[in-house]
Amino acid sequence: MNIPSRRGFLGGVIALGGAATLPLRADAESVAKSGTPAPADLAGADTVRVNTQVNGVACAETVGADESTLSLVRERLGLTGAKLGCGQGACGACTVLVDKAPACACLLPAVALEGREVTTIEGFGEALHPVQRAFMAHDAMQCGFCTPGFVMEGAAFMDRWRAAHGATEPSDAELAEALAGHVCRCGAQVGIRAAIRDACAGRFDGPEKEAPRYDARAKVTGAAKYTVDVMLPGMLVGKFLRASTPHAEVVSIDVSAAEALPGVKAVKTFVMAGAPIRYEGQALAAVAAIDEATARAALAAIKLELHQRAPVISAETALAADATIIFPGGEGAASASEAPVMKAPWAGNLRGPTETNLLAKPKRAAKALAAARAGEGQLIEARYTAHNQAHSCMEPHAALARWDGDTKLEVWLSTQSVDDMADALCERYGLERANVRVRADHVGGGFGSKAGVDQEMTTAVDLAKLAGAPVKITFERWEELIVGGNRPEASVNIALAADADGNFGGLDAEAYNLNGAAVGGSTGLVLRLLYRSKNKDVRDYDVLTTTAPGKPFRGPGGPAGLYALEQAVDEIALKRAEDPITLRKRWDPNPGRQRLYELAQASPLWRDRDAQRGEGRVRRGVGVAAAAWPYFLSKGTRVELIGRADGVFVARCACQDMGQGSRSALSWTLAEALGVPRSQIEVQFGDSDAPRGPASAGSRTTPSIVPAAEDAAKQLTEELVELAEDLFGVKGAVMAHGGVDHDAGRLTWAEILARSGERRALGRRRRDDDGYYFATDEFGWGKAWPGAVVVVALEVDTATGRVRATDGWMGLAAGRIMAPPVARSQGLGGFIQGLSYALYEERRLDPKTGLQLTTNLEDYRIIGVGDTPNLEVAFDETPLDGVRGGGAGLAELATIGVAGAVGNAFAHATGVRLRSIPLRPDRVLEALRQ
Amino acid sequence: MITLPKDALSAASLTGSFRAGGTDLQARRARGLHHGDVIELRDVPGLNTISPGPTGGLKVGALTRIATFAHHADVRKGYPGLAAAAAGLATPAIREVATVGGNLTQEVRCAYYRNPNLVCLKKGGDACLARGGDHFLHSCFDQGACAAPHPSTLALGMLAWDAQVELADGALLDAAGLYGDGTNPRTTHRLTQGQLIVGFNLPAPAANERSAWRRVSHRNNAEWPIVEAIVRVVFDAAGQITLARVALGGVGNTPLRAVAAEEALVGGPLTEARLMAAGEASVKTASPLPMTRWKLPVVVTCVQDTLRDLLTLETP
Structure with missing residues (x-):
């Protein structure tokens, strides 16, 4: 350190x-x-x-x-x-x-x-290295936090390559080896590989071109500032004392020696005698000190006496008759969900069932299953298990707080919602909204783990107040991996029946969500989203364990739920000896996915899949899965559009870009709406002082901000048309591309603004024509159902148990695509993250102590460039009916179906159905042996 | 505290931990796994060169960076399996900084060792928690109380070529001398305070030999091995194998020779049947832990694949 x-x-x-x-x-x-x-x-x-x-x-x-x-x-x-x-x-x-x-x-x-x-990356200067230009053109980034590192390595590699081989293309294997030391959590590997290959081949020796991504240049030059990069005069280092045991009771905690250390400016405790410790990493105290070493010394000086209790880390121990109850009476558990937690009964460490059967026709499902059990049609009954995945954002959770007196507060925060966090701070500290400012210029990934009011924010604020100086808290990687957020492990028991005609008969599903010390698992609920109107009986249970609370993670419940459901559907298709896509076309009424099924079925990847399986050591398989996700938006979103006298249009919104490309969505759509080049659009995000912005959670950023920005553009241009007549005395002015046409010629917006001076308009996110299933003042659940279809090809080495994805295709039917190259990156990112989840990632715990073993990025395995296959993303851009702006968000849809497709591809390759992920070599060999 | 000795002998006279590239040491110090004084070897001259040995072979300075070693023409020509292993270990950025001496003496990667909250024999604890815990990537040749596989890839080269390390006082140690037999769970090597490796001495390759390296890991790149192997086979003029070495990493508490596999190779030509038999023999003495039995067929496959690579090499 x-x-x-x-x-x-x-x-x-x-x-x-x-x-x-x-x-x-x-x-x-x-x-x-x-x-x-x-x-x-x-x-x-x-x-x-x-x-x-x-x-x-x-x-x-x-x-x-x-x-x-x-x-x-x-x-x-x-x-x-x-x-x-x-x-x-x-x-x-x-x-x-x-x-x-x-x-x-x-x-x-x-x-x-x-x-x-x-x-350093700053040393490359303004002229840019060809690799930097290639990264910009290929959109080889999302959050950008890993980008300078990739660029440095890529540039060094390119220089060596060119010296040895001239302007030629390195192979994928050579690129994989060169980039072996780099992790991209967002999943930009395809673009990164292409960028460095093309730079090596001399395709970016020429001048810089405009990048599709709004902030690409800032990211490839290292100029983009993240919370961890902000440094203030007199800033102190804040650190947490975290529980190094998963289950205990605090006997005593004494911070006096820490407080007495020179250089320690504030100490705060979170527990007192008698308090429970319910998971490893639980915050017990925090300190602010003049530097990192002093802060560490202060933590070491805190005297802690604990009464140890038995760890509860598996469903078996949690549900055992003699299990220690982690939350007696069901009081005080956090929520792993971003939705309101529904009521449910408690029984020891088990909570549930949560009723999710509204309009689900459970009686009909039971009848269909009974018929299938009696021999009619086809039946599959199985349990599918998906592991715990860490968000592990490349920028760790970080907060920097500065007070100005007792009434004004400024917080730099790695967050998915500057606006919600400012609201939360106002409420917590009783401050005026105008006196609270939350900033997040760039956010190094979030994936759901930075959407809530988290302890690093409130603690930095508290310590800053106590110390009378700014305090910055930055998670270390082990903290990020243990408490930074995780997608709960889940087991789903499924009974699925097809009737005698091969139609969807009925589904019974019982999902056990191991959320750690949290409730609100929603894996089962996800099974309601696909084959939407069919007969189903779905129940969710929470199994409480002494591990860090789960958090919402990009499609909460989605990957595990669809992993289960889409494999069960595949198993039915196999039993029927039917093409799994043909079966889905019959079962799935969603019009978007119907179009995607046609595309998938026509693709060579799918068409030739049986011919390429192979009988030797290496087997090849191709699997399909469908995905569905609701369409959400933030109704209260406002975008202010400022037409500046210099002809530049500035869009302001208390939104943020954590790499998904929200700035780009605005720069593309505003450029189109205004008829000006993207270089004339400036997007100001990451500041809660701007007009109301959405949280970047639930895939709702784009469908919230784009309609609001287009509304602002409409208002502003209408005003400019009037101004053209007023200020220039022209007649017959009508809106045209980039300005107005009038009887005597044409005026650009810039010409009008130069004369009128700055003009502003505040755009609203106007209501969807079809209304909402559910809405509050701020939130809306819209009446459209975006869909995805995923096809994955993989190879299984039956001698070593290694599974390697070789190709993939994903179709996304989410309506209008705002910034196609950037949306493609988001689609690829979701795809790659899904592959990483299904093949490599896994939190591992010591079975005896219950302590986490995967506390670094060596043991916690995230997919590398060398593991990333050829991937293709296709958009069906048929506008979503009734959706203002015509398009929904992609973030969650693009990742939740991948694991199911991987599972089905494995079964296709080997003839063996492995009902748990990740596909570790040991697990694969064991399955093949049986 | 830090000292910067100007020569190897004074370095060896100091108390503290030697630091070469620092890639392993600094990671451990940052996690509180290592404390105490640092003897920084930055200014010790003459230890980063590769030169011909007195009786053929190569004298490799201990501070030679892995990347330099891997790409050195004499290493690639005489010891292709070892050069490939060096070029394939860790990551490019690590190889540019990490050294040959450091690679040979780095610490185990076991998650129990690396987690400051977990007890471990190598950290002075009284038990190996991995043994009764989660050890699916650990040893399948159970040599002693520590279940962690030895981390050094270059150590396989010591076994394959009977290489030795040279210490500052002139002493020479072979692999057994450097690593012992794996029964002492407390250390990953047998060097004591003041014993500084200054060189890695590779004997001259035989007139007619081939060598290769392979690693099996979960992901494709930059991952510690499930198993890795360097195989070296020496042929006589008639193409009969006269000497074979099969060195295995990732499977035991020390780097290991699969002697039975070597015996299965010697005495005939390298054929598909022979290499298959050698692979099967490579796990003859295996003693897997409860969670590492699955590794055995992987070891077999890795040895067979690596030997098969020798068939496709050009005749030396």
């Missing part, structure tokens, strides 16, 4: 972006050139003077034994393009070049830089 000195933090306050502003010391250059090592002797010292060059400028710093190169460039020099991702050399977010070779700056001691040259 980087242990910057207090001086280090102060030094980082001024962002030293350009070479000219780097500190240049007289002695540095001569020492570096002469090769004389910095003074140090065998007696040892606490610090060493290091002379190095950073981005071409000499730099002399006194560093400790453990200070990292990353700390030096970020904290001391303010070069924040390189990020701390995992702290272990596994993710590559910190990559810099040392003597032109890539290195993990988080592990490289600054001491080692003596006489060497460091290049």
Whole structure:
């Protein structure tokens, strides 16, 4: 861990972006050139003077034994393009070049830089490296947090490649190997691979082109600022003391020694004697101190006495007759859901069933199943199990709070909702809305884990108040993996029947959601979304365990629920010896998916699937799955559009872009609505001072902001048409592309605005024509049903148990697509995340202590570039009826169906149905052996 | 505290932990798994070169970076299996910083060891929790109380070529001398305070030999092995195998030779039947833990695939 000195933090306050502003010391250059090592002797010292060059400028710093190169460039020099991702050399977010070779700056001691040259992403300058231009053109990014690291590695690789091979294309395997040290959580691997390949081949040696993504340039240059990058004068480091045991009772907690440590400015406790500890990582106390080392020392000085209790980590132990009850009386459990938690009975650690049978026809389902059990039609009864997945955003949860007196509060937060968080802070601290500002210029991924009021925010605010100074809390990777958020493990017992005619007969499903210390699992509910009007009896149960509370994760319940349902449907099709797509076409009334089924069935991938299975060691299989997700929106969304006198249109909304491309959705649609190039659109997000914006949760950002922005554009252009007549005295002015046509010619918006001066309009997210299933003032559940169909091809090495996805196709029918290249990236990202979930990721716990074993990005496996297959995303852009703006969001739809398709592809390849994921080699071999 | 010795002998006289590239040490220090003084080897000269050994072979300085070693023409020519292993371990950015000496002496990757809240024999604890816990990626040749597989890939090269490490005081250790037999669960190597590796000495390759490396891992790249193998086969003029080495990583608490597999190879030509038999023999002495039996067929396959690679190499 980087242990910057207090001086280090102060030094980082001024962002030293350009070479000219780097500190240049007289002695540095001569020492570096002469090769004389910095003074140090065998007696040892606490610090060493290091002379190095950073981005071409000499730099002399006194560093400790453990200070990292990353700390030096970020904290001391303010070069924040390189990020701390995992702290272990596994993710590559910190990559810099040392003597032109890539290195993990988080592990490289600054001491080692003596006489060497460091290049950070900022050192590439404004001209841009071809790899940067290629990343922009290929949209090889989403949240952008990992992008500088990928670019550094890619640039170093390209330079070496060109020197050895000229302007030729490296193979996928060579690219995979070159990028092996990098993790992209959003799933931009396809674009990244293509970008570096094309840069190597010389296709980006020419001038920079406009990127489809609004903030691509900021991301490839490292200029994009995330919460972790914000540094304020006098800022303190906040840290949590977290439970290192999953289940206990606090006997005593004594923070006096921590408070007495020099440099400790505030201490806060969350538990007192008698309080329960219900999961590893539960926050017990927090400190604010002048630097990281002091904060750690303070945590170590807290005296804690616990009465240990038995961990409860599996459904078996949780439901055993003698199980320790984690929430006696069912009081106090958090919610793993973003929807309101429905009432349900408790029985020990079991909560449920949650009724989800409104209009589901459970009696008819039971009748159909009884008929099938009596031999009519086909029946499948099975249990499907999906594991626990960590959100593991590349930017960890982070909050920086600054008070101005007792009434004004400013918070920088890695959040999915600046607006909701500002509301929450007002309520919690009794502040005026005008005096609270929440900011998130860039957000390094969220996936649902940053949508709520979380402890890092409230604690940073509390500590800042206590300390009288700004406090920043940044999760370490182990914290992110343990308590940063997870998708609950789930088991689904399914009975599914087809009637004698091969129609959908009935479904009975019982889902057990292992949400950890939380309730509100919704895996079963998801089974209502597909084959929507059919006969079903669906029940959800929560099984409480002593693990970190689950959080909403990109389609909560979706991947596990559809993994179960879509495999069961596949099994019925197999029993009927029927093409699984043909069966779905009969069962699934959704018009969007009907069109996608046609496309999928016609694709060579599907058509040739039986011919390519193979009988040897490596088997190849192709599987399909369907996906459905509701369409949500934030009704209260407002977008302000400002036509500036210089002809630039500025859109303002208290929205945020965590990588999904919400800024781009506005820049594309506004450019179209106004008839101006995208370069004339400026999108200002990430600030709660702007007009009401949506939370980026429930796939509702785009269908909320785009109609509001188009409404603003309509108002503003109507005003400009009138102004054209008033100010220029023209007659017959009518709106035209980029301005107005009038009897005597044409005026551009810029010409009108130059004369009129700045003009503003506030757009509203107007009501959908068909109304809503459910709505509040802010929230709406619209009456459209976007759909997806996923096809996955994979190979199974029956000798090693390795499963490798080779190809994939995803059709998305979500209506109008606002910014196609960026939407494609989101589709690919969902696809890749789904593959990662089905094939590699898995939280693992020690069965005895209940402690989490996957606490770093080496043990917690996220899909790499080398595991990412060829993928294709197709959009069916038939507008969704009744949806204002014509399109719904894609985020969740694009990921929830993938695991089911993987499961079906595995069964197709091997003839063996594996009803649990991930498809680990040990599990695969075991299944094949039987 | 940090010291920066200017030569290997003074480095060896200091108390603390040697730091070469620091890629493993710094990760452990950041998680509170390692404390104490650092002996920074940055200024120790002459240890980052690869030069011919006195009796043929190569003398590789301990501070040679993995990337340099992997791409060195003499390494690639004489020891292709080892060069491939070096080029395929970790990630490009790690290989640019990590050193040969560091690779040989790094710590185990076991999640129990790496988690500061869990007891582990290597951290002074009284039990190996992995053994009774989650160990599906651990050893399947159970040598001692520590269930974790040895992490060093280059150590397989020591077994395949009878290489030795040279210490600052001139002492030479072979793999057995450096790693022992896996019965001591407390350490990943047998070096004691003051024993500094300065070189990795590779004997000259035989006149007619082939070698190859393969790793099986869950994901394609940058993952610690389920199993990895370096195989080296020496042929006589008639194409008969006169010497074979099958070195296995990821399966035991030390790097391991599959002696039965070697015996199955010697005495005939390298054929499909012979390599299949050698693969089967490679797990003859395996002693899997409850959760690692599944690894055995993977080891067999890995050995067979690696040997099969030798068939497609050009005749040396």
